[in-house]
Every structure is written in structure tokens, then in C-alpha cells.
Amino acid sequence: MTDSKEIKLYATYPHPCSYFDDREAKTIFIDPDMSPSPTLYSELSRRGFRRSGSHIYRPDCSRCKECIASRVPVNTFAPSRSQRRTMSRNDDLRSEISPTLSSDAYELYERYINGRHRDGDMFPPSKEQFDSFLGQSNATTVYVHFYEGTKLIAIAVTDVLDDGLSAIYTFYDPDLTRRSLGVYGILWQISYAKSLELPFIYLGYWIRDCQKMSYKIDYRPIELLINSRWVRLN
Template structure:
């Protein structure tokens, strides 16, 4: 009688391409598919090890000679808002929050396009159409929510339907993971990006979840430096989470021995059921 063992997640490496955060660098990613009955457990386990989700893929930077990208999360019980952050919360108190299943709408896409055209006109998403946007929002094999922030006093002919900010959020077993957020660029003075993070901290606290996952903090990158402004920030560095007490203590300098070989990285990954991992770095 033939017995078939369940397949372990297979890990792959992308081809090098220009880094979106640090000029003159090349990036590559270690990734695996997120699918099947164990998708949620796999996402929970790998999120704790610096991975991020994009649709049905989990990935983590694995550049040849650079380890500047560090996964970041806020420890909710150690977070204390600054005076500036408290002002942001008060300034946006008129917004109404609505959480729903991840379903894309034309109003969301209109807001998304305005956000990209204003903030990331030359980025990797610049040419994304409505169907690709819908895939980004809706293709999720785990427990995800779309958090919308609306102005109830917006005129009926508003192109965004009153939407001011949107965040696609995953609910993990130990926190909320902010997968992607965007907001009305015309409300720059409202600091909506900051407000959405602050509101997710409040949401996590209300749910009894200890962390809010923010994605990657990259020292030396103006795009990603803002994450160091939040108290209670932790980064995943050298295989463990540690407090970011001194942001200036981390450097974006490259070094040929700063990154372990792919096989070693994969061997160190802890899967939820401790099965062996597979590798393909073609």
C-alpha cells in the first residue's frame, strides 16, 4: 500500500530587481504559496518570522548582500502616543470606521488611483487597473478585513463616495497586520496614514491582541523611516524580535556576509507543524 505524505511548503527566490527603497540596490525575495487548509496557521507562523502577505503569497526580503529591510510591529501595551499623534487622532475624529469582508469597489479604486498618482506615480503599482486592484483586495485565503474610513458629511457627488482612507488588514492570532493602506492625498494635513495606524492600535487593544504589524522598516529610506516614530516598536533582526530603542543603531550599509545562504535561511524557518521545508532557488 502506498502512503502519500502531505507536502511541505516549498520556498523560492525571485530574480534580482531594483530595490524600491534604497537607490542603487538590488532586491530579491524568499517566498512561498499561501493556500490550502493550513493557510491561516502558516500565515500566523511566518508573520512572526518577518514574512508579509501579498494575495496568496508570503514573502520576506532575502537580498544577496543587504539586510536593511526589517519587519516591524508595535507592541500595543508599550505604545504611548506623542502629543503630535494625539492631535492627529483629534483632527480625524469626524471619520467613521467601517470593517467588512475584503470586497473591492469603484470608489475604493478611485481613491487608490488618486493616492498613487500623488504619492507613488513611478512605483510598481502605478499601472494597476481595476481588475488587478480587485485581485489585491479580494484574493486572500485567510481572515482579512477591509477597514474603511469615511466622511459622513461628504457631498453625494464625491468621487470617492466619502471615502478618505482604506486599509486591507489581516487578523493574526497575535495581532493585526496592515497589508496595504491608502488615503486621500488632498487631506495631507490630516496625516491620515498616521491616523490609520493609531486606529489599528486601538482596534488591536480592544480585541486583546498584542501587536500591530506594519510591514518593513528600512533605515536610510525616507519612505519607510516614519515607522520609527511609534513607541513600542519592535523589529525582527537576526532571527528574533527586539525593541527598537535606538533607530540610529541600525545601518543600511551593505556587506557580502550580512545575509545567510538561502538554504540556511529556509532551514531556520519554523513551520506550524514542524515539517521539513523544501527549497528551489532557481
Template sequence: MRHTLPIAPQFYVTAPQPCPYLPGRMERKLFTALQGDTAEPLNDSLSKQGFRRSQNVLYRPSCAECSACLSARIRVSQFKPSRSQRRTIRRNSDLQRRATSPWATEEQFSLFRSYLDDRHADGGMADMDIFEFAAMIEETPVRSRVIEYERCSDADPGVDELAAVCLTDVLDDGLSLVYSFYEPDQPRRSLGTYVILDHVEIAREAGLPFVYLGYWVPGSPKMGYKANFEGLEIYKHGAWEPIGDPARHDAETHPLSVDPISEQVARINLPDTLAIKG
């Protein structure tokens, strides 16, 4: 009988480029490929260590001058909505949730373009076309879902329209919000917050302990909203801890907060079937 050995993941570092969160800084990422039968256990394991998925790649910020990008997750058992978050839930009580396979549609892309043009016109995704959008949604080697939120059309009450969409990975210990977008002209609905709140409820119903939100960056107005969720934890110095006072994490922007790449890679824990290569 012929046996094949699992392919050990190899880790690489991107070239520096301008940081999208903190002005005047440069970012780089540590990344590895997701492939074959090891994709799901590797995604599960590295998500617990601050990595994020983008299509068939797992990455984690590994900047030379700061370590401000801190992976954030909500511990579902400790989450209670604030007064304003309860209002957000009530304002969106008319939305209907639908979970589908990761398949891109023209309606999704239209909403995506409206969202980018309004909120991130100068961002890294600003020039994405429908084929690149389809790749973002569909090229997933792990268990993923597209969660759609629909509402009755203002122009035609008999027609449902997309209000928000979230590409979500189902991990062994939670849900990971890979990317979400929503109607940009409905500010009172706070749709970005609502999508997170609803994912907390989905995780609770499924018995999953965590909802992974991506990165929280102290000092970045774009990411400040994540600190408003009770039960928020951040991955810092190799362990998860409650966020506490957000101001106490400002030191992570100091150059001495960064470990050498070789040390970072050496400390990565992998599934038992895999060995590391740097």
C-alpha cells in the same frame, strides 16, 4: 478511511530587480504560496518571522547585498501616542470606521488611483487596473478585513466619502496592515499615521498584543515614519527586539549582514503539522 498529508511549503527566490527603497541596490524576495487548510497557521507562523502577505503569497526580502528591510511591529501594551500623534487623533475625530469583508468597490479603486498618482506614480503598482486591484483585495486565503474610514463630503455634507482604506489580516497575535491608501490632498490629517493609530486601538480592544506594519528600512525616507511609534519592535537576526536608536541599524546595509538562502530557509520555523522543503 482515506487520509491526506499536509502539503509542505516550498520556498523560492525571485530574480533581482531595482530596490524601491535604497537607490543603487537590487532586491530579491524569498517566497512561498498560501493554500488550503494550512494557509492561516502558515500566515500566523511566518508573520512572526518577518514575512508579509500579498494575495496568496508570503514573502520576505532576501537580498544578496544587504538586509536593511526589517519587519516592524508595535507592541500594543507599550504604545503611548506622542503629542503630535494625539493631535492626529483629534484632527480625525470626525472619521467613521467601518470593518467589512475583503470586497473591492469602485469607490475604493478611485481613492486608490488618486493615492498612487499623487504618492507613487513611478512605483510598482502605478499601472494597476481595477481587476488587479480587486485581486489584491479579494484574493486572500486567510482571515482578512477591509477597514474603511469615511467623512462627510465637503461638497455635500449629507454624503459620506472614503478618506482612507486599509486591507488588514487578523493574525493569532495581532493585526497585520497589508496595504493602506488614503486621500492624498489632506496632509494636515496625516491619514497614514491615523490608520496605524486606529489599528493599535482596534488591537487593544480585541486583546491582540501586536500591530504589524510591514518593513522599516534604515536610510529610507519612505519608511522613516515607522520609527516614530513608541513600542516599535523589529525582527533582526531571527528575533524581535525594541528598535532603540534607529541609527544603530545602519550596518544592515552591509553585504556581510546577509546569510546564504539555504541557511535562511533552514532556520524557518513552521507549524507542527508542516515540514519544510527548500
């Protein structure tokens, strides 16, 4: 295993921030030619790194520290009343875990982006973008397919770490708003991590002042990586 001290890190030039129109962002990422072992990838996750496609990265903005890595301790997680209702509404769904995406995954992704994220970086969707973002899995990746009867309605992409699951992305049928499938995808992964006796689910970056990213603090208790220490909020 490559020691974390030997990893080569690269930095992007400042570029427009995806979350705040008046700010520039900067990102550091590990050597793209490197294939970290599952153990090293888990260590990087504990240090606040995330995976997007084949890149493992972390924000490194000098004037802004809004992006804060977050994780849920699954054994003490206490669902809210609203989250319990979401779990109940989706009791009828069937889940299948696979190392690959189903053949109709892109069609679902395309509908999701067109229906929910027309103002985002991933619009308009394309098969090439989809393959580079979600099709670039590693040895730890699983795809959780959710079915309503025989109809595919959601997919959660997650990486299995040494100490938890890293929730990479969830996309779903944008017409089924009542099911709250984005919330359900996280709740399902919390339950799955607990069944695997893994203590955490990593949710990515919590951004307090960005509505699209602030929801992560709804899962309590939650731990935030602040000044290189995980701090629990109940």
C-alpha cells in the same frame, strides 16, 4: 495544519530593488499553490514574512539586510504629541469594518496612487493591479472603510493574526493632507488590536535609509526582527 518545516519556498531571480536604485533584490516566497491556515500564516508573520496579494514573501538579499520586519506592542504603545493631534483631528470620522471592499474603493485607490505615488512601482494604477494586490484577500482579511460624513476617504487593509494585526496597506484621499490619514490608519489599527486583546500590530519592513519606509520607527516602543529575534526599542 501544515507544519512550517514542510513549506516549500521559492526564490526569485535578482531584480531591481524598489527602494535603492543602486541595488538588486531577491525574494523568497511560499508555494503559491498553498493556502496556509490562519495559524500558520501567523507563525510566518512572526518569522518576518509579509503578504502582498496572494503571495507571502520575505526579502532574501545576500548583500543587503536593510529590510527589517517591525511590529508595535500595542499595550505599551505611547503615542507622540503629533500622533495624539492626528487622532484628535480625525475624531469625526466613521469607520466600518467589512470582509469586502466597497464599490467605490478603486476610484479612491486610483486617486491616491496618482496623487501620492507617481514615482512608485504601482504607477500608473489599473483595476487589474488593484484587484491582484488588494482584492486578493484571505480568510483573515478585513477592510476598514473610513468616512467623512457619507464620503469614503480612506481604506485600511489588515489581516487578523493569532497575535495581532498585519497592516497590509492603507490608501486615502490625497487632498486631505491635514488629516494625516496614513498615520491615522495605523493608530486606528493599534487601537483596534488592543480592543481585540491582540498584543501586536505588524507594520511590515522598516528600512532606515529609505524615507518612504523609515516612518515605522515613529511608533514607540517598536520591535524589530534582528537575527531571528524580536528586539524592542523604546
